[in-house]
Each structure stands twice: as structure tokens, then as C-alpha cells.
Amino acid sequence: MKSAWWHAWRCNRCDTERASEETRRTLLLASFEEIHRCGFQASSLQNILKNTKLTKGALYHHFRNKQDIGYAVVDEILKDFIHEQWIKPLAQTNDPIQTLKEIMQYTGEQMTQEDIELGCPLNNLSQEMSSIDDGFRHRIEGLYQDWRVAIADALESGKARQLVREDVNTKQFAIVFVATLEGCIGMAKSSQDMEILQECGMGLMDLLETLR
Amino acid sequence: MKSAWWHAWRCNRCDTERASEETRRTLLLASFEEIHRCGFQASSLQNILKNTKLTKGALYHHFRNKQDIGYAVVDEILKDFIHEQWIKPLAQTNDPIQTLKEIMQYTGEQMTQEDIELGCPLNNLSQEMSSIDDGFRHRIEGLYQDWRVAIADALESGKARQLVREDVNTKQFAIVFVATLEGCIGMAKSSQDMEILQECGMGLMDLLETLR
DNA sequence: CTCACTCCATACCAATTGGTATGTAACTTA
DNA sequence: TAAGTTACATACCAATTGGTATGGAGTGAG
Numbered sequence: 091m092k093s094a095w096w097h098a099w100r101c102n103r104c105d106t107e108r109a110s111e112e113t114r115r116t117l118l119l120a121s122f123e124e125i126h127r128c129g130f131q132a133s134s135l136q137n138i139l140k141n142t143k144l145t146k147g148a149l150y151h152h153f154r155n156k157q158d159i160g161y162a163v164v165d166e167i168l169k170d171f172i173h174e175q176w177i178k179p180l181a182q183t184n185d186p187i188q189t190l191k192e193i194m195q196y197t198g199e200q201m202t203q204e205d206i207e208l209g210c211p212l213n214n215l216s217q218e219m220s221s222i223d224d225g226f227r228h229r230i231e232g233l234y235q236d237w238r239v240a241i242a243d244a245l246e247s248g249k250a251r252q253l254v255r256e257d258v259n260t261k262q263f264a265i266v267f268v269a270t271l272e273g274c275i276g277m278a279k280s281s282q283d284m285e286i287l288q289e290c291g292m293g294l295m296d297l298l299e300t301l302r
Numbered sequence: 303m304k305s306a307w308w309h310a311w312r313c314n315r316c317d318t319e320r321a322s323e324e325t326r327r328t329l330l331l332a333s334f335e336e337i338h339r340c341g342f343q344a345s346s347l348q349n350i351l352k353n354t355k356l357t358k359g360a361l362y363h364h365f366r367n368k369q370d371i372g373y374a375v376v377d378e379i380l381k382d383f384i385h386e387q388w389i390k391p392l393a394q395t396n397d398p399i400q401t402l403k404e405i406m407q408y409t410g411e412q413m414t415q416e417d418i419e420l421g422c423p424l425n426n427l428s429q430e431m432s433s434i435d436d437g438f439r440h441r442i443e444g445l446y447q448d449w450r451v452a453i454a455d456a457l458e459s460g461k462a463r464q465l466v467r468e469d470v471n472t473k474q475f476a477i478v479f480v481a482t483l484e485g486c487i488g489m490a491k492s493s494q495d496m497e498i499l500q501e502c503g504m505g506l507m508d509l510l511e512t513l514r
Numbered sequence: 515c516t517c518a519c520t521c522c523a524t525a526c527c528a529a530t531t532g533g534t535a536t537g538t539a540a541c542t543t544a
Numbered sequence: 545t546a547a548g549t550t551a552c553a554t555a556c557c558a559a560t561t562g563g564t565a566t567g568g569a570g571t572g573a574g
Contacts, residue, residue: 106541110551129430131344135532146533147553156532207433213488217429218341220492221419231492265489265498266482266505273485277477280428280443286477293478297509318571322521347562358563359522368562 114152116142122163126211129218130160157225164229168212172233177240185253186244187298198291206287209279213272238264245301258301270294326364328354334375338423341430342372369437376441380424384445389452397465398456399510410503418499421491425484450476457513470513482506
């Protein structure tokens with residue numbers, strides 16, 4: 091039945107459906123945090139449920155199994171993050187180099203001590219699960235691919251505007267850029283030293299400037 | 303009792319001590335491989351023992367607990383690897399840039415498909431355990447520190463020989479170099495694509511050349 | 515010969531794991 | 545009103561986990 095406008099006024103079905111989506115979202119966010127803290131394999135469904143005050147009934151109603159939860163975290167939460175933080179700004183910018191530096195600076199400033207300790211959730215999951223579960227690997231590699239393509243495309247369009255040197259290998263640079271960024275965050279994670287992150291960031295910024 | 307030379311001829315004590323060290327080494331290597339495959343937390347003592355055909359009695363005779371095994375893997379196996387592969391060659395070289403490129407090339411060529419899939423054991427452990435266990439973190443960070451210092455020192459000595467530009471920030475470069483290298487291996491791991499590793503390697507090689 | 519010590523095997527343990535079966539309240543549909 | 549579906553909660557399960565207690569074979573010391 092199509093919902094007419096007057097159904098918005100107290101449509102019980104809509105209410106419960108919205109509530110259901112909300113609990114699913116709650117489960118998903120709690121799962122993301124648990125996985126971010128402990129890794130996927132060491133993450134415990136008990137802990138997730140403890141934090142949400144929900145039960146296994148709820149969890150296994152919305153997800154088929156633990157693997158399904160992990161996949162959903164990548165497909166929904168991590169994907170959203172990459173798109174909002176990187177891909178959308180890059181798709182709109184006129185000056186890709188400037189935008190890349192701005193995103194780096196912004197995310198660097200937003201980072202708390204805990205963020206540094208926990209590291210990049212995408213990289214964490216990638217390093218842990220890529221060699222163990224192909225479902226994870228394909229999803230994660232897809233995200234990295236989107237990310238790199240967005241950077242390369244932005245740099246190519248920067249060439250057209252003569253804001254990027256013509257001889258730059260944009261595809262290769264995108265690979266190195268993402269790799270270096272993840273590497274830097276990883277270094278900061280193990281050293282738990284903000285200075286290391288900044289030194290790394292500076293190095294990357296310098297590298298970016300060489301593209302002009 | 304000091305062992306005189308004639309004790310070498312059938313010293314039963316020495317035999318058993320050597321055998322004991324050997325089983326410890328067997329356990330340690332099997333643990334390293336299991337951890338490299340599954341990560342530390344997901345690694346199973348049962349699997350380790352299954353591969354060695356030893357038992358828990360042996361394992362808990364040589365190690366206090368699972369954590370102790372992980373620490374020993376870092377302190378002995380990973381440390382040895384970094385020192386042999388990177389620190390020693392860098393300490394002896396006259397041309398640090400050339401040596402860095404040679405090590406990269408050599409390790410790149412030696413890498414099997416499985417090595418790419420499993421990634422760098424040091425980085426794997428670092429990303430998994432740094433935020434969870436400070437014992438791991440300190441040990442791993444110590445290794446990274448040694449590694450970076452070796453690179454920076456080599457580059458500094460390269461300055462004296464005018465093989466490295468005077469204005470190079472060697473300490474910062476060492477950080478970026480190690481971060482990028484680990485990032486590249488991580489990218490190759492999730493993409494399972496040798497080409498990605500080579501593109502990354504090329505980028506790093508180019509970066510190295512800018513130091514001359 | 516006896517005692518103690520090293521090195522390792524066997525058997526067992528509580529705790530935790532992901533997963534399932536069943537129950538039930540709320541709501542929609544017929 | 546009766547039947548069916550959704551959205552959970554509760555109770556339970558086998559399997560696996562890291563860890564321990566005990567035992568025994570081999571060896572050196574006294």
C-alpha cells in the first residue's frame with residue numbers, strides 16, 4: 091500500500107520501521123567502534139551488545155552472522171566516511187592539490203589522541219582481514235580504488251587548469267599518496283606521537299607541492 | 303662448571319640444552335608463522351602446536367603465556383630481520399641512497415605472492431596490537447626507531463661524503479620513508495596486485511633520488 | 515642409590531566464542 | 545476477531561580458547 095500524505099500522521103508501521111532501522115544503526119555503530127578498538131576477529135558480539143543494551147535477538151535479526159556485520163561496517167560506515175571526507179570534496183574542487191592539503195590539515199586537526207592510538211579503521215581492517223577473507227578484501231580494495239581514482243581524476247582535471255604539471259603520473263601518485271598517508275597514520279599509531287604524524291604530514295605536503 | 307674442551311666429546315648436558323633451545327626455536331618460528339597468517343589475537347596455540355607436533359607442556363615450559371610468545375617473536379625474530387635486512391647494510395655502506403634502493407629492489411624481488419598477501423609482519427603486528435598492548439607497542443616502536451635512526455644516520459654520513467644534499471631533513475625523511483614503505487606493502491596486500499607494489503616502489507625510488 | 519632438576523606429554527579446567535531455538539509483544543492484514 | 549509477520553528478548557548449545565596440574569623420562573650432583 092502506497093502511503094498517502096495523511097498516513098504520515100501516525101502511521102504505526104512507519105514508526106516501527108524507523109525504530110527498526112534505528113536499532114540496526116545502533117548495532118552497526120557499536121560494531122564499528124568495537125572493531126576499531128579490537129580488530130574484527132577479536133571483536134566480541136557480547137561487548138557490542140553490552141554497549142548497545144540490546145540482545146542477540148536484535149543482532150541476529152538484522153545481521154546473518156558476524157561476517158555480515160563486518161561487511162556492513164565496510165559497505166556503509168567506512169564507505170560513507172571515505173566518500174564524505176575525500177571523494178566529494180575532490181569531485182568539486184578546482185585546485186586538487188590545495189584541496190588534498192586542506193583535507194589532510196583538517197583531518198589532522200580533528201584527530202584526538204584516541205584517534206591516533208586506534209589508527210585508521212580502514213587500514214586496520216585491511217591489514218587484518220585482507221589475507222584472511224576475500225569478502226573483506228574485495229570491499230576494502232574497492233574503497234581504496236574509489237579513493238585513488240578520485241585523487242587521480244582530480245589531479246588530471248587540475249592538469250587541464252594548469253594547476254598540475256603535465257608530466258605527473260597521476261595514477262601512480264594517487265597510489266603513493268594513499269599508501270603514504272596510511273603509512274603515516276600507522277607510524278603515529280605505533281609511536282603514539284603526534285609529532286611523528288606531523289612530520290609525516292609535512293613530508294606528504296612537500297610531495298604534493300612538487301606536483302605544481 | 304666451565305666446560306673444558308674434552309667435554310665437547312659427549313657432554314649429555316650440552317646435548318639436552320641444545321635440544322631444548324632447538325624446540326624453543328621451533329615453537330618460536332611456528333608462532334611467528336601463525337601470527338603472520340592470523341594476527342596475534344586470532345592465532346591459536348593449538349594450531350602452533352599442531353604444526354610443530356609438540357604439546358602444551360613444551361610450549362608452557364619455554365614461555366610463560368601467549369603474550370610472552372608474541373613478545374619473543376618481536377624481540378628475536380622481527381628484530382633480527384630488521385637488523386639483518388636494513389640496519390647492518392646501512393651501517394656499512396658508503397652510498398646510503400644506493401643502498402636503500404638496493405635493499406628495496408632485493409626484497410621486492412625476493413617477495414613471493416604469499417608474502418604480498420600476508421604483508422609485513424612488523425606492520426601487521428603494529429597495527430593490530432599497538433593500541434591494545436603497551437608491551438607490544440614499546441617493542442615495535444623500538445624496532446621502528448632503530449630502523450629510522452639507521453636510515454637517518456646513513457643519510458647524514460652520506461652528507462659528509464656529499465652523496466646527499468646538505469639541506470635534507472634526514473630525520474623527517476627517515477620517518478616518511480619507513481611510513482611510505484609500510485604503506486606501500488599494505489596497499490599491495492589489500493590489492494593483492496604486484497603492480498601496485500611496483501608503482502609504490504617506483505614512487506619511493508623517485509623520492510630517494512631527490513635527495514641527491 | 516637417591517634426590518633434585520630439566521624438559522616435555524597428557525589430561526583436565528573455567529571462560530568465552532559465535533550461533534540457534536524458542537518465546538512473545540506489537541502490529542497489520544484478511 | 546483470527547492469523548500472520550515483524551522485531552526483538554531469553555535461554556541454551558557445541559566448540560574453542562588460554563591456562564594449569566600432574567606425571568614421567570632423562571640427567572647430573574652428592
